[in-house]
Amino acid sequence: MTPSQREVRVSERLEGRKLWFVGIGGAGLSAYAQLARAWGATVGGWDRLETPYLAPLAGEQIEISAEPVVPDGWEAIVSSAYPAVRGKRRSELLAELAGLQRSIVVAGSHGKGTTAAMIAYVLLETGNDPAWLIGAPVPQLGGNAGAGEGWLVIEGDESDRTVFRLPAEIAVITNVELDHHSEFASLAELEDEFDGWAARALHAVRDAPPYEGELAVPGEHNRLNAGAALAALELAGVARAEAEQALARFGGTGRRFEVSAAGGVTIVDDYAHHPAELAATIAAAREAFPGRRLRVLFQPHLVSRTRHLAGELGAALSGADDIVVTDVYAAREVPEAGVSGKLVVDALSDRGRLVAWIPDLETASAYLARRAGAGDVVLVAGAGDVDRVPAMLRAELDGRRR
Numbered sequence: 001m002t003p004s005q006r007e008v009r010v011s012e013r014l015e016g017r018k019l020w021f022v023g024i025g026g027a028g029l030s031a032y033a034q035l036a037r038a039w040g041a042t043v044g045g046w047d048r049l050e051t052p053y054l055a056p057l058a059g060e061q062i063e064i065s066a067e068p069v070v071p072d073g074w075e076a077i078v079s080s081a082y083p084a085v086r087g088k089r090r091s092e093l094l095a096e097l098a099g100l101q102r103s104i105v106v107a108g109s110h111g112k113g114t115t116a117a118m119i120a121y122v123l124l125e126t127g128n129d130p131a132w133l134i135g136a137p138v139p140q141l142g143g144n145a146g147a148g149e150g151w152l153v154i155e156g157d158e159s160d161r162t163v164f165r166l167p168a169e170i171a172v173i174t175n176v177e178l179d180h181h182s183e184f185a186s187l188a189e190l191e192d193e194f195d196g197w198a199a200r201a202l203h204a205v206r207d208a209p210p211y212e213g214e215l216a217v218p219g220e221h222n223r224l225n226a227g228a229a230l231a232a233l234e235l236a237g238v239a240r241a242e243a244e245q246a247l248a249r250f251g252g253t254g255r256r257f258e259v260s261a262a263g264g265v266t267i268v269d270d271y272a273h274h275p276a277e278l279a280a281t282i283a284a285a286r287e288a289f290p291g292r293r294l295r296v297l298f299q300p301h302l303v304s305r306t307r308h309l310a311g312e313l314g315a316a317l318s319g320a321d322d323i324v325v326t327d328v329y330a331a332r333e334v335p336e337a338g339v340s341g342k343l344v345v346d347a348l349s350d351r352g353r354l355v356a357w358i359p360d361l362e363t364a365s366a367y368l369a370r371r372a373g374a375g376d377v378v379l380v381a382g383a384g385d386v387d388r389v390p391a392m393l394r395a396e397l398d399g400r401r402r
Contacts, residue, residue: 010149013100014041021045022068022087023079025054027135028157031145032077032093033057035133038147039100044074056143080160081332091162094133094154098166101131101152104232105201107163107194108174110277111225114217115174116155117141117253118229119236123151125246126238136271137254151236158190159183164197171201172232174225179274182304182333205231214248217257219284221277255387257284263397264374266292269390273301273383275312281381282319289377295322297368297389299361299382300341303333307343314347317355320379323348324368327359329384365389369396 019036021029024045030053033043037060044061046069047054054062063069068085070076076087098105106116117138123130124141129148134155137144156163159180176194178187198204211226226247233243252258258269266289272281278298285294298317300306306313306328317323325348327341345357358364369392372378380389 010147011038011040013039017041018074019043019077019093020070020074020087021077021079022070022082022085023047024057024062025049025051026079026081027053027137027144028133029077029079029090030054030057031133031135031143032090032097033060034143034145035097035131035147036093039097044071046070052137053144056145080162091160091165094162095165095167097133098152098154098168101149102169103152103154103167104170104172104236105154105156105163105166105168106172106174106228106232107156107158107197108172109158109177109179110274110280111174111221111228112157112172113155113271114222114253114256115172115225115229115232116153118226118247118250119172119232120146120153121250122229122233122238122243122246123153123236124148125249126242128236128238134253136256139254140249140251158193161193164193166197168197168201170203170205170232170235171198172205172228173198174228175276177274177276179305180302181308182302203235205235211244211247213244216248216250217252218288219257219280221280221284257281257288258390260390260394262394263372263400265372265393265397266377267390267393268377268379269387270379270381271383272381274305275309275316278313278316278381279319281379282316285377285379286319293322293373293376294320294379295324295368295372295376296320296379296381297324297326297364297386298344299326299384299386300328300344301331301383303328303330303336303339306341307336307339310343311347311350313344314351314353317344317348318351318353322371323353324356324358324364326361326364326382326386329382329386331384361386361389362392365392366396369393369400372397 025047078087120132129150132153208227208231210223
């Protein structure tokens with residue numbers, strides 16, 4: 001950030017810009033729109049559906065329709081989900097935002113959202129007035145975006161190489177595994193990208209040891225997230241003891257081990273969609289609820305990931321007592337003949353496990369609600385529209401009690 005950029009008032013940084021976000025209902029672009037508005041821009045956007053992420057943007061011009069809309073006179077900012085729409089890619093705007101304030105950028109295959117949220121929460125709790133852009137709701141922060149004048153904490157996404165364009169004073173890499181097979185030809189290519197990005201940062205946090213102190217969120221993966229967060233916070237000037245005290249109160253982010261209950265059944269909603277994340281989340285559930293029966297409903301995410309990692313997904317899911325697999329949520333990818341959730345079921349069958357293959361979410365939820373008994377834990381996992389299932393389960397389980 002240059003001296004001239006520091007001299008511009010925060011609320012005037014983007015003054016005079018009219019930014020139209022194509023895909024504004026998503027976790028990422030909704031956050032960018034909130035920060036851009038706080039920095040002086042006029043914002044609006046389009047999406048196919050109303051989503052909870054639009055609530056903070058109530059009163060802005062939002063178009064909901066089947067096909068993308070970009071009105072005349074607006075600068076289009078386009079989600080990677082809509083490559084055919086003309087306009088500035090989201091990575092371009094995010095790089096611009098990151099260059100306007102001292103930035104801590106958190107990247108990696110797993111844990112980046114939780115680690116970024118931990119950093120932002122501790123900065124807020126210790127009076128450091130952060131801004132943040134995180135791809136999930138963070139209840140203790142009040143949302144997925146904030147516009148303080150201290151450090152800007154960003155969750156960086158490698159799926160479309162966005163993060164590698166971001167300037168970072170402090171770069172945090174949680175871990176590196178090949179997760180986006182349609183974007184990267186090999187793990188070596190992905191590692192090279194991360195290495196080059198980290199080398200361009202003033203400071204880099206990699207391979208931080210797990211934190212063994214008190215945490216409110218369970219699991220070894222969260223101890224690793226906390227270790228990385230604390231290392232970054234020290235570089236940002238927060239005393240270790242002060243950071244640890246605040247971090248112990250961090251309660252997690254939306255859809256990251258989000259716990260509710262109905263009908264005597266505990267429901268855990270989690271974004272886990274890669275084998276390593278699934279294994280870690282199942283282990284965390286065993287840690288948090290020892291001795292209880294663990295049932296899992298899993299929706300595979302992306303055609304390419306399912307094709308390449310069906311065996312590994314099956315191995316990760318085998319740690320549960322009862323398993324339901326639905327069909328693939330293709331997201332931005334085109335469905336492919338022969339690639340469905342049945343590949344994961346077959347992988348589990350090869351391991352001697354009897355698994356329920358129920359392609360649609362409604363039927364899968366009803367099936368699991370019938371099977372779940374008092375004291376059971378039901379883990380709902382995946383990165384697609386499986387986030388609708390916990391509400392379905394609660395309604396079915398509460399209805400069963402009447």
